Amino acid sequence: MTTSMSAATFKLAADAALSPAQQALEQQLLTFITEHRHAEQAGLFVIRGDAGTGKSAVLAAAFAKLQALSRQHDANPLQGTNNYLTVNHNEMLKIYKQLAADDPHLLKKDFQKPTPLINRLTKTNHRADVVFVDEAHLLLTQPDRYNRYTGQNQLADLLNLSHVVVVVFDTRQVLKLKSYWHANDLDPLLNRYSHQIFDLDQQFRVSADADVVNWINAFTRGHLQPLPSSPNFDLRVFQDGQPLYDLIRQRDQQGGLARMIATADFPYVVNHGTWYVTAGSLKLPWDKVNLTAEPWALRPETINEVGSIYTIQGFDLNYAGVILGPSVGYDPVSDRVIVKPAAYQDQEAFKRRNDLGNLDPLKVQLIFNSINVLMKRGRHGLYLYAVDPALRQRLLAL
Structure with missing residues (x-):
């Protein structure tokens, strides 16, 4: 497309x-x-x-x-x-x-x-x-x-x-x-x-079999399924963020538009120094404020940054390396993905409203929505790293 x-x-x-x-x-x-x-x-x-x-x-x-x-x-x-x-x-x-x-x-x-x-x-x-x-x-x-x-x-x-x-x-x-x-x-x-x-209802961006799209859809509703394999789509889970980033850099050199992106789980204050995303042994800065006319995903230097939902929503990448931060965890009793709004760093997203009733389930949904946005950016591949050890091990076991 x-x-x-x-x-x-x-x-x-x-x-x-x-x-x-x-x-x-x-x-x-x-x-x-x-x-x-x-x-x-x-x-x-x-x-x-x-x-x-x-x-x-x-x-x-x-x-x-x-x-x-x-x-x-x-x-x-x-x-x-x-x-x-x-x-x-x-x-x-x-x-x-x-x-x-x-x-x-x-x-x-x-x-x-x-x-x-x-x-x-x-x-x-x-x-x-x-x-x-x-x-x-x-x-x-x-x-x-x-x-x-x-x-x-x-x-x-x-x-x-x-x-x-x-x-x-x-x-x-x-x-x-x-x-x-x-x-x-x-x-x-x-x-x-x-x-x-x-x-x-036809999926154009994710050039994978329906099994991959269904797996992502299930994950963003808390359900874990066996990791599917697709000849047209590279879906992998990583034990550490550094080899994930190394592969993203390699993919970017081969065909461009491979980027690291993450859930809003790492501190960030606009125009107050450099703030970092950590994923095991990997440490990269969050995306900088972009005052140019060129979108973040199209600027070559952003291979050295981690993009957020706000810089990547609506865009296609060829390969997406997604870091699931501390707010995304795992419940072994129910064998489900869970999210923890208290660990979510984008508190502006949760700015209080008095007209929506109980905000707790809505906050949970917003985090799952952000995961959905991130995991559907890659046209040819999705690479995952979970900061939460229990979720990471469960994903690797899949």
């Missing part, structure tokens, strides 16, 4: 085509937009799918086609429409802006983060024709002063400010309480607005 040069992105290669399901989705989406762009009440189009099912690829392709029609000189039903694609993720926004440089019908201003877009449309009393929202599960569901968002729900705001909203949604990729979405949280909006839902 991607070029070898930019395999960390969701951009289709020049000679690649959307799958039949993706083609059907693109056509259905453009038809929906055409039918609803003049409606008084917004239309909502929801694309659902697990990590790696090509949601961003088809979204990028459909948006490029929409903008080409909008800016076409020949008359067509979508000519002159005012459209945006928004994503609440700095690294993915960089990729979208790079796409704009390669496509004559796209402009960098077409791509924005949701808060500035919402604030500007509100201030100018302007209504967009179409707003695409990638990673809509990252939209805020409460006010956030740090991000200068004063509303209650960014998706509800975008629906009020647009004729059509297209969202990519996966509740298993929610990573923070301030953007927490229950599985049924979309229902009130679906009941209120004219809508369509499209499910993508």
Whole structure:
């Protein structure tokens, strides 16, 4: 689905085509937009799918086609429409802006983060024709002063400010309480607005047999199964982090885009020195604050760092070396993977909310979600090291 040069992105290669399901989705989406762009009440189009099912690829392709029609000189039903694609993720926004440089019908201003877009449309009393929202599960569901968002729900705001909203949604990729979405949280909006839902279920990123994807899915729900073998996918468990890193470096030299990534289990304070991730005898720095226009995964020097869920979510790697930190453990009585929120270092993810009831099970789910994001980054291989000795030995026994 991607070029070898930019395999960390969701951009289709020049000679690649959307799958039949993706083609059907693109056509259905453009038809929906055409039918609803003049409606008084917004239309909502929801694309659902697990990590790696090509949601961003088809979204990028459909948006490029929409903008080409909008800016076409020949008359067509979508000519002159005012459209945006928004994503609440700095690294993915960089990729979208790079796409704009390669496509004559796209402009960098077409791509924005949701808060500035919402604030500007509100201030100018302007209504967009179409707003695409990638990673809509990252939209805020409460006010956030740090991000200068004063509303209650960014998706509800975008629906009020647009004729059509297209969202990519996966509740298993929610990573923070301030953007927490229950599985049924979309229902009130679906009941209120004219809508369509499209499910993508074909795995494009993980080029493995179903056994490997099923193993990852089981793990991220706490279940342990025998380690599957696949001729198309290299799945290994390591006794120590150093040989894992050595193999990642080797893979990176061979084909590029092999990186170390880890659960948010190691201390890190922005702009306060260098903070390290440890995995047995391995010690590497966390990813640095990236002020460049180049996404973390595409910068060669980041082979010497460990990426987080916030730098890698939404991206493809060729090989992913995943460090499962101290919050990920093992219960020998139930033979299950367990998580320990008290050991999770990303306490910003657990910033207190009073409207979600008991937060303990939600914190557990957020950690499992982060594991799901990390373990589905590698297209050709996944290498695992568990800091917890009991979990590490159980994984090696599998």
